[in-house]
Amino acid sequence: MRNASPLPPSCAAWANDFDEWRAQARRLLHAGVPPASVTWHDGNDGHDDLFSSLELPPTLPGSTPAAIRIGRDQLTLLGNAARYRADGHDQPRWPLLYRVLWRWARGDAAAMHPADRDGRVLHQRWHAVKREAHHMHAFLRFHRRDEARGERYVAWFEPAHDVLDLAAEHFADRMGGSRWIIATPHGGVGWDGSALDYRAPCPAAWTEEARTAAERANADEEHDLWRTYFVSTFNPARLNHRVMTQHMPQRFWRHLSEGDLIPELEARARHGGQRLAQESSVGRRKGKALPDARTTLSQPSPDDEG
Amino acid sequence: MELIDKLSILADAAKYDASCASSGAPKRSSRGKTGLGSSNGMGICHSFTPDGRCVSLLKVLLTNFCLFDCQYCVNRRSSNVPRARFTPEEVVRLTLSFYRRNTISGLFLSSGIIRSSDYTMEQLIQVARLLRETHQFRGYIHLKAIPEADPRLLEEAGRYADRLSANIELPTLTGLKTLAPEKELDTIHSAMSHMRQRIDAANDDAERDAKRLPRSANPKRMAPRYAPGGQSTQMIVGADATDDRTILQSAQHLYRDFRLKRVYYSAFSPIPERPAGLPQAAPPLLREHRLYQADFLIRGYGFRAEELLNAPGNLDLEIDPKLAWALAHRDDFPVDLNRAEPAMIARVPGIGLRSVQRLVDLRRLRRIRYQDLVALRCRLETLRPFVVTQDYRPTDAQRDSSRLRQSLTQPQPAQMALW
Numbered sequence: 001m002r003n004a005s006p007l008p009p010s011c012a013a014w015a016n017d018f019d020e021w022r023a024q025a026r027r028l029l030h031a032g033v034p035p036a037s038v039t040w041h042d043g044n045d046g047h048d049d050l051f052s053s054l055e056l057p058p059t060l061p062g063s064t065p066a067a068i069r070i071g072r073d074q075l076t077l078l079g080n081a082a083r084y085r086a087d088g089h090d091q092p093r094w095p096l097l098y099r100v101l102w103r104w105a106r107g108d109a110a111a112m113h114p115a116d117r118d119g120r121v122l123h124q125r126w127h128a129v130k131r132e133a134h135h136m137h138a139f140l141r142f143h144r145r146d147e148a149r150g151e152r153y154v155a156w157f158e159p160a161h162d163v164l165d166l167a168a169e170h171f172a173d174r175m176g177g178s179r180w181i182i183a184t185p186h187g188g189v190g191w192d193g194s195a196l197d198y199r200a201p202c203p204a205a206w207t208e209e210a211r212t213a214a215e216r217a218n219a220d221e222e223h224d225l226w227r228t229y230f231v232s233t234f235n236p237a238r239l240n241h242r243v244m245t246q247h248m249p250q251r252f253w254r255h256l257s258e259g260d261l262i263p264e265l266e267a268r269a270r271h272g273g274q275r276l277a278q279e280s281s282v283g284r285r286k287g288k289a290l291p292d293a294r295t296t297l298s299q300p301s302p303d304d305e306g
Numbered sequence: 307m308e309l310i311d312k313l314s315i316l317a318d319a320a321k322y323d324a325s326c327a328s329s330g331a332p333k334r335s336s337r338g339k340t341g342l343g344s345s346n347g348m349g350i351c352h353s354f355t356p357d358g359r360c361v362s363l364l365k366v367l368l369t370n371f372c373l374f375d376c377q378y379c380v381n382r383r384s385s386n387v388p389r390a391r392f393t394p395e396e397v398v399r400l401t402l403s404f405y406r407r408n409t410i411s412g413l414f415l416s417s418g419i420i421r422s423s424d425y426t427m428e429q430l431i432q433v434a435r436l437l438r439e440t441h442q443f444r445g446y447i448h449l450k451a452i453p454e455a456d457p458r459l460l461e462e463a464g465r466y467a468d469r470l471s472a473n474i475e476l477p478t479l480t481g482l483k484t485l486a487p488e489k490e491l492d493t494i495h496s497a498m499s500h501m502r503q504r505i506d507a508a509n510d511d512a513e514r515d516a517k518r519l520p521r522s523a524n525p526k527r528m529a530p531r532y533a534p535g536g537q538s539t540q541m542i543v544g545a546d547a548t549d550d551r552t553i554l555q556s557a558q559h560l561y562r563d564f565r566l567k568r569v570y571y572s573a574f575s576p577i578p579e580r581p582a583g584l585p586q587a588a589p590p591l592l593r594e595h596r597l598y599q600a601d602f603l604i605r606g607y608g609f610r611a612e613e614l615l616n617a618p619g620n621l622d623l624e625i626d627p628k629l630a631w632a633l634a635h636r637d638d639f640p641v642d643l644n645r646a647e648p649a650m651i652a653r654v655p656g657i658g659l660r661s662v663q664r665l666v667d668l669r670r671l672r673r674i675r676y677q678d679l680v681a682l683r684c685r686l687e688t689l690r691p692f693v694v695t696q697d698y699r700p701t702d703a704q705r706d707s708s709r710l711r712q713s714l715t716q717p718q719p720a721q722m723a724l725w
């Protein structure tokens with residue numbers, strides 16, 4: 001058994017992103033280096049490149065590098081779990097991924113199953129990443145800028161995980177020929193109508209422009225129409241704070257032009273508005289009952305008065 | 307009247323339609339093209355109002371003038387509400403503006419009946435046509451199908467819309483007769499049947515094209531799609547005395563006979579100038595919630611309405627319908643997760659469809675242990691009496707159902723009386 005051979009001397013590996021990790025992991029696996037013998041360094045942690053070269057120990061006698069086969073689903077799982085930004089008490093991503101890959105390569109197929117102790121973490125991370133990409137598709141807001149070259153849209157967003165590229169693809173499909181930029185604390189991306197332009201770090205001018213737009217809800221006057229819509233489509237008789245915050249966590253409200261309306265609408269609903277589904281300002285307008293057309297056929301039809 | 311005032315009135319008038327889904331559309335992209343918009347089958351909720359409901363589409367009425375006098379409706383002709391009417395261009399302008407700012411994924415357009423059903427339907431189609439043809443809009447469009455309109459118009463609507471819906475609102479003949487005298491259940495059903503035939507035919511064509519034509523085929527030669535997101539409908543809950551069993555049987559029938567994608571349930575919300583005979587009570591939200599759960603069990607888990615409610619009446623408000631069914635069928639439990647058919651595992655309360663799939667995958671690799679249910683985040687307190695794993699058997703399997711029920715009933719926040 002392989003385990004019977006003496007442990008190789010420990011080695012250090014460094015990766016900045018998933019592709020780099022994959023290249024390193026492949027070599028380590030071929031060299032038969034077990035997870036416990038690798039110290040991984042993550043570009044995200046702000047280390048300098050002291051460890052930028054991978055020092056492989058000499059191949060162990062008796063260990064035959066076998067071809068590693070990994071399906072597309074497994075690769076997707078690993079790649080997307082790697083987008084998760086681990087914080088303080090989470091385990092760092094590269095050692096986790098390598099341990100799973102190591103187990104998988106040795107025939108332990110359960111390593112990537114959601115009920116496994118490692119697989120479970122991967123699936124939870126992938127789930128969190130998917131959710132955050134979805135948040136970005138949903139809650140990002142563009143603000144219009146009119147320029148000599150025509151209109152352009154800018155957005156500021158603070159994603160909790162590395163999903164900027166997923167969002168960029170989504171918005172390139174969605175916005176067609178319109179030009180836009182998205183600025184985030186970890187980088188930015190622009191679209192000129194035909195190609196994506198990634199920048200890391202985010203250019204200061206982009207950050208400045210996007211943050212300013214996001215912080216002033218009325219910087220783009222069309223957001224007034226949106227706010228009106230938001231108020232009217234709300235049904236005060238169904239007030240449900242818990243379900244709303246569950247789906248739209250409070251951290252997003254700050255950069256939504258309707259965000260500041262939420263507490264106000266809730267307060268109004270609690271103080272009487274809940275009696276009716278109708279928005280109170282609509283109720284205060286002058287109403288109009290219509291004649292029964294069947295008895296007043298000669299009357300002008302009601303829509304002519306709209 | 308200013309556009310902003312019209313919006314305020316016509317969004318308020320449209321909120322009684324529960325649907326705001328933007329899912330089920332085919333993949334479309336505007337990358338490198340003129341025009342705007344995409345869809346990928348997945349819906350997006352761009353915001354949530356404080357009622358916890360998803361805002362995915364611009365949901366407005368073209369006008370809330372209406373010739374009809376449906377008693378449950380805020381826009382009925384006898385109701386003294388402010389009235390307004392958008393021009394088709396105004397709706398287009400709002401849709402595109404909101405869409406560019408990423409506050410919506412499309413439009414859900416409905417309308418009061420003005421002049422005639424045909425005229426109203428033509429107006430709705432006109433908006434969709436402007437969006438699709440003049441502005442090359444590839445986002446989501448849901449149009450209300452006016453059942454009384456000429457079938458030719460429903461034909462046309464389906465070529466622009468991702469989804470069409472004709473609302474049943476009240477599932478019984480008597481309900482319609484008393485509360486919506488101008489509507490006919492037969493007319494609604496025949497509109498649904500017409501749409502079903504067109505949707506089925508378009509799906510068959512699309513399947514054939516997908517098999518026969520190479521990917522590079524000229525899209526113009528492909529079969530024109532017809533409402534690829536299918537059709538849906540809505541039933542009001544609590545406006546009249548109809549019970550849950552009738553509602554669910556009606557839904558089951560709609561799914562089977564017209565292959566509806568979704569049936570929505572809308573707890574009746576109090577409206578201004580309530581006509582006599584309609585409740586002035588808070589909307590029955592918990593009841594609505596139980597109906598959605600039961601509906602999901604019918605669509606996704608293979609339950610029949612009659613299994614969930616074997617006699618006339620309403621669903622249990624205290625416990626969810628799956629748990630209620632399990633408690634009434636103790637002989638079928640506990641279920642051995644290492645042996646049972648997937649369909650039976652799906653009937654265990656506390657285990658959802660995704661976990662069923664994962665358990666089935668896992669037991670191909672090794673035996674299932676109790677710890678796996680913890681890792682899969684199943685609802686342990688609920689499922690405990692109903693499962694057997696390699697290392698676990700329920701101890702309270704012998705306890706009688708009413709005591710079990712008591713121990714499983716968490717104190718529910720009662721439906722609050724609001725005033």
Ligand code: SF4
Pocket residue numbers: 372373374375376379380381382383417418419
């Ligand atoms: S037809 Fe009936 S439900 Fe529709 S808007 Fe008119 S009154 Fe309301």
